[in-house]
Amino acid sequence: MGEVCCFLEQDGIAPADASMEGPGFRYLTLQVWNADQVHGDVLKRGGAEGRPPITLGAVARFSFVRDPDGNWIELSQRASLTGPVV
Numbered sequence: 001m002g003e004v005c006c007f008l009e010q011d012g013i014a015p016a017d018a019s020m021e022g023p024g025f026r027y028l029t030l031q032v033w034n035a036d037q038v039h040g041d042v043l044k045r046g047g048a049e050g051r052p053p054i055t056l057g058a059v060a061r062f063s064f065v066r067d068p069d070g071n072w073i074e075l076s077q078r079a080s081l082t083g084p085v086v
Helices: 035-044
Strands: 027-031 048-056 060-066 072-078
Touching: 035 048, 035 060, 035 072, 048 072
Parallel strands: 027 072
Antiparallel strands: 048 060, 060 072
16 A cells, blocks of 8 residues: 545636536546445535446446535546456
């Protein structure tokens, strides 16, 4: 296991309803052990659904949520990192 340090900066002109498609970084990906459970937990805690969980063959199960500021977050259960996608 490694450590990650992420610095975020508030941008007063960034739109809260920005599309996921476009130039530059548009979303952050978090690897999780159970995409369905984490997706549901985010929604229960006030996050908004961006795209419901879907399965990409045996490769991954993933979804998108939005935090209260409108930022896109991908929740990815990638089999090569977390084990088989069930």
